[in-house]
Amino acid sequence: xxxxxxxxxxxxxxxxxxxxxxxxxxxxxxxxxxxxxxxxxxxxxxxxxxxxxxxxxxxxxxxxxxxxxxxxxxxxxxxxxxxxxxxxxxxxxxxxxxxxxxxxxxxxxxxxxxxxxxxxxxxxxxxxxxxxxxxxxxxxxxxxxxxxxxxxxxxxxxxxxxxxxxxxxxxxxxxxxxxxxxxxxxxxxxxxxxxxxxxxxxxxxxxxxxxxxxxxxxxxxxxxxxxxxxxxxxxxxxxxxxxxxxx
Amino acid sequence: xxxxxxxxxxxxxxxxxxxxxxxxxxxxxxxxxxxxxxxxxxxxxxxxxxxxxxxxxxxxxxxxxxxxxxxxxxxxxxxxxxxxxxxxxxxxxxxxxxxxxxxxxxxxxxxxxxxxxxxxxxxxxxxxxxxxxxxxxxxxxxxxxxxxxxxxxxxxxxxxxxxxxxxxxxxxxxxxxxxxxxxxxxxxxxxxxxxxxxxxxxxxxxxxxxxxxxxxxxxxxxxxxxxxxxxxxxxxxxxxxxxxxxxxxxxxxxxxxxxxxxxxxxxxxxxxxxxxxxxxxxxxxxxxxxxxxxxxxxxxxxxxxxxxxxxxxxxxxxxxxxxxxxxxxxxxxxxxxxxxxxxxxxxxxxxxxxxxxxxxxxxxxxxxxxxxxxxxxxxxxxxxxxxxxxxxxxxxxxxxxxxxxxxxxxxxxxxxxxxxxxxxxxxxxxxxxxxxxxxxxxxxxxxxxxxxxxxxxxxxxxxxxxxx
Numbered sequence: 001x002x003x004x005x006x007x008x009x010x011x012x013x014x015x016x017x018x019x020x021x022x023x024x025x026x027x028x029x030x031x032x033x034x035x036x037x038x039x040x041x042x043x044x045x046x047x048x049x050x051x052x053x054x055x056x057x058x059x060x061x062x063x064x065x066x067x068x069x070x071x072x073x074x075x076x077x078x079x080x081x082x083x084x085x086x087x088x089x090x091x092x093x094x095x096x097x098x099x100x101x102x103x104x105x106x107x108x109x110x111x112x113x114x115x116x117x118x119x120x121x122x123x124x125x126x127x128x129x130x131x132x133x134x135x136x137x138x139x140x141x142x143x144x145x146x147x148x149x150x151x152x153x154x155x156x157x158x159x160x161x162x163x164x165x166x167x168x169x170x171x172x173x174x175x176x177x178x179x180x181x182x183x184x185x186x187x188x189x190x191x192x193x194x195x196x197x198x199x200x201x202x203x204x205x206x207x208x209x210x211x212x213x214x215x216x217x218x219x220x221x222x223x224x225x226x227x228x229x230x231x232x233x234x235x236x237x238x239x240x241x242x243x244x245x246x247x
Numbered sequence: 248x249x250x251x252x253x254x255x256x257x258x259x260x261x262x263x264x265x266x267x268x269x270x271x272x273x274x275x276x277x278x279x280x281x282x283x284x285x286x287x288x289x290x291x292x293x294x295x296x297x298x299x300x301x302x303x304x305x306x307x308x309x310x311x312x313x314x315x316x317x318x319x320x321x322x323x324x325x326x327x328x329x330x331x332x333x334x335x336x337x338x339x340x341x342x343x344x345x346x347x348x349x350x351x352x353x354x355x356x357x358x359x360x361x362x363x364x365x366x367x368x369x370x371x372x373x374x375x376x377x378x379x380x381x382x383x384x385x386x387x388x389x390x391x392x393x394x395x396x397x398x399x400x401x402x403x404x405x406x407x408x409x410x411x412x413x414x415x416x417x418x419x420x421x422x423x424x425x426x427x428x429x430x431x432x433x434x435x436x437x438x439x440x441x442x443x444x445x446x447x448x449x450x451x452x453x454x455x456x457x458x459x460x461x462x463x464x465x466x467x468x469x470x471x472x473x474x475x476x477x478x479x480x481x482x483x484x485x486x487x488x489x490x491x492x493x494x495x496x497x498x499x500x501x502x503x504x505x506x507x508x509x510x511x512x513x514x515x516x517x518x519x520x521x522x523x524x525x526x527x528x529x530x531x532x533x534x535x536x537x538x539x540x541x542x543x544x545x546x547x548x549x550x551x552x553x554x555x556x557x558x559x560x561x562x563x564x565x566x567x568x569x570x571x572x573x574x575x576x577x578x579x580x581x582x583x584x585x586x587x588x589x590x591x592x593x594x595x596x597x598x599x600x601x602x603x604x605x606x607x608x609x610x611x612x613x614x615x616x617x618x619x620x621x622x623x624x625x626x627x628x629x630x631x632x633x634x635x636x637x638x639x640x641x642x643x644x645x646x647x648x649x650x651x652x653x654x655x656x657x658x659x660x661x662x663x664x665x666x667x668x669x670x671x672x673x674x675x676x677x678x679x680x681x682x683x684x685x686x687x688x689x690x691x692x693x694x695x696x697x698x699x700x701x702x703x704x705x706x707x708x709x710x711x712x713x714x715x
Contacts, residue, residue: 052670055662076669077677085670092667096685102671105681109672141685158671 003030005067005166005196006051012061013043013050013221020046022221023062028196030165035199035207037235038218044200045089047218048168052086053079066166081110083195085164087155089171093143099154100124100138103161110162127160130190131183148175156187167197173206185209204236217243276326279303282428285331289397289431292404295411302417302427309421312547315607316574319545323519328491330429330462391444391475392437396464399435406437410466414497414525414553423523426462426495433463433494438473438504447476447509447695465496469504469532476507478695490544491519498526500534502556507535511698513705514543516572522548530556530585537693538565539702540575541709549607551580554588554616561590566690569602569634570709578607578639583619583649592623595690597683598634599709606655607639614645625655628686630679680707 006028013021020043028034036044050057051064053076064071066084074082094102103124108114115123128137131153143151152172159167169188173181188197188210199210207215207229215231216223217240224243225231282303286296311320386393392403400407417427438444469475492514500506506526514520520543526534536550552561567575581590596604606625627636638655660682668678684691684703691699 052666054666075674076666077672077674080670080672088667088670090663092661092663094664094668094682094685096688097681102681106671106673109677141688162671 004028005030006198007065008047008051008062009065010062011047011050011059011064013046014058014060015046015056019060020057020221021050024218024221024223026216026223028166028198030194030196031192032214033192033197033199033210033212034214034216035201035212035232036216036218036223037201037232039240042218043221044218045170048086048170048198048200051168052076052084077109080162083165085159085162085167087152087159087167087169087172089174091143091151091155093141093146095141095144097142098139099142102142103138103158106158107161123161127157130160131157131187133157149177149180152176152184153180156184159191160187164191165195167191167195169197169199171200171202173201173203181206182209204232207232219243275329277303277328277330277429281330285429285431288331289400291400292408294408295400298412298417299428302424303429305418306421306424306428309424311421315547315576316545319519319574323491331431385446386444386448389442389444390439391442391448392435393448394435396433396435396466397431399466403435403437406468407435407466410468410497410499412497414499414527415495415523419523422493422521423495426464426493426523430462430464430495433465433496434467434477434479435465436467436475436477438469438475440470441472442470443474444476447478449478461492463494465494467497467506467508468499469501469506471501472503473501474505476509478509478698490517492521492543493519494522496522496524498534500526500528500532502530503532504529505533505535507537508550509537509694509698511539511541511694511702513541514546516542516544516570518543520546520548522546524548525551525553526561527553527555528559528561531558532556533560533562535562536565536579537690538563538577539690539694540565540567540577541705542568542570543573543575545574545576547576549578549580549609551582552590553582553584554590555584557585557587559585559588561588563590563592563594564690564693565594566687567594567596567604568706568709569596569598569604571600571602573602575602575604576607577605580609581611581621582609583612583616583621586616587618588616589619590621592621593689594625595628595687596626596636597628597630597686598636599630601633603635603637605637605639609641609643610651611643612645612649612651617646617648619649620651621649622652623654626686627657628683629657629659630683676711677707679710683710
């Protein structure tokens with residue numbers, strides 16, 4: 001039987017009174033990689049943020065279930081501690097807080113049996129090497145003065161260390177050069193083996209490196225079509241107009 | 248005691264009190280006689296008595312400051328304050344009188360019970376005598392004099408006479424006059440020529456010997472080419488039943504000397520903390536004020552530096568945290584009185600739960616002081632709608648060859664920052680604590696490690712339950 005991680009049912013979401021999501025249905029099981037593609041403003045990021053619990057998004061109808069549990073009962077930090085992870089499109093900077101301290105505290109909050117002392121450092125060093133991140137990252141302030149690519153790497157580093165059950169990746173590929181994209185993709189593939197993974201992207205290029213099991217096309221707040229990897233190729237090639245016509 | 252003063256005391260209802268339990272104190276209120284009695288009791292030289300009396304007269308005539316938070320200032324009832332209290336083996340307070348919230352904070356900061364009792368004003372002693380003595384011996388070997396001010400006056404009257412009140416005359420302001428009239432305790436520190444004191448000198452250890460008063464007087468003299476870092480205070484709340492703390496701190500850095508003076512103070516919320524701190528930097532000397540203010544009802548404190556010699560440098564790094572019912576009116580003053588002098592001022596404040604923080608700064612470059620450079624940065628963080636921050640910068644620049652920068656920012660914690668941190672497993676309070684600690688980090692990293700750790704913990708505690 002499939003191990004259901006995320007189930008979104010007829011989800012309607014308003015942002016500042018404006019409907020953004022208008023009836024989204026989506027189920028993701030462990031071991032599956034789903035990609036959502038769509039134009040700017042289609043509601044892709046809203047979906048990722050509302051699943052994580054962003055307070056600015058108001059659910060007006062429908063439900064989200066995480067491992068069978070209705071999510072509205074869980075605060076944002078509880079979602080994180082339950083194994084949910086969002087890689088932000090625009091991660092916030094936290095001046096004065098060093099990356100090393102932040103990672104240590106975050107891992108201690110989220111993981112059930114967090115590694116301590118040397119064990120943590122070993123794990124951290126390995127993950128950073130995998131992502132070709134220099135040690136000097138650790139003494140910098142979280143996302144403060146980071147380039148776009150550095151921010152995305154730090155997001156993926158966090159994902160590797162937090163070992164989520166559900167990884168939501170919001171345009172993690174944007175702003176990355178091809179080498180960085182490869183490194184990031186490798187990180188995603190590693191985590192995706194044992195988790196449920198939702199990739200939000202505009203482009204096919206990440207999906208060449210992280211092979212999705214399902215591709216969803218989102219237009220105007222609804223998933224209008226679901227297919228396999230071939231759908232992503234067609235969207236890349238032909239855009240979204242043909243979907244509008246058939247819709 | 249002179250015959251004359253005995254006679255006066257005879258009639259005087261504010262005389263000595265309760266000698267049986269070996270506590271000497273005066274009843275509430277202040278008069279010239281009380282000032283004379285304090286000096287008499289301490290067996291001070293006449294010149295000190297004279298300074299005290301002159302200072303008292305000035306205090307009595309001087310009007311309250313007509314700037315700052317006047318409505319709070321005018322609530323001070325000088326008649327309800329005890330101006331002198333010296334205890335030998337018994338103290339005034341009982342542990343039971345220390346409020347529970349302060350006791351709880353001690354516990355949560357992990358402060359040992361003996362130390363808690365000292366901080367609570369119940370006992371004057373918490374460090375072992377052995378530690379105290381070993382530090383003292385190290386310093387003495389280098390010729391460093393480190394005494395409480397009263398002992399300093401007894402043992403080195405000629406040095407004190409030469410420098411006392413030269414940086415901050417009693418007539419500077421109403422509260423420096425009050426302090427000069429009734430001062431007790433504080434530190435006297437002298438560093439001989441060319442000596443670098445490696446370890447921070449901590450007021451901590453000295454407190455063993457003498458109970459720190461609320462009108463302490465500190466004088467630090469760093470002779471030519473010497474270096475010292477003096478650390479005072481503690482991040483745990485200092486509970487005081489008396490509501491006025493008014494200290495005077497004078498620093499003198501001779502040619503090529505460097506003094507860093509670090510303070511973190513956390514007063515209970517009934518305390519007026521009105522402190523005058525000023526330093527003189529001679530040629531190529533450096534003064535660094537590292538000043539942290541938490542708690543109190545009203546703090547007014549503007550560490551100042553007079554850059555008197557060419558090439559002298561001033562650093563003032565300060566933070567202020569204003570919580571419910573608190574007003575932190577703090578800042579810095581730097582006077583560029585010689586050419587090619589430089590200064591940096593960094594001021595950071597946080598206001599929460601209706602607290603108010605004000606930056607009040609003065610930067611002066613005299614017309615003849617050419618080629619000076621200064622940078623002033625003020626950052627305020629406001630944690631909720633009820634809280635407030637203001638900036639009152641004054642700049643008097645007397646020539647066009649000097650280079651000055653001023654930056655000010657007021658920010659709020661963004662919902663994006665909170666959401667980001669919460670999505671990483673931090674509760675809302677923990678997220679606030681991280682953001683706030685990060686905001687103060689440029690200050691915290693200047694502190695000795697144990698102070699930095701305590702300050703961070705304290706701020707995390709302050710953030711608990713802060714927001715819905």
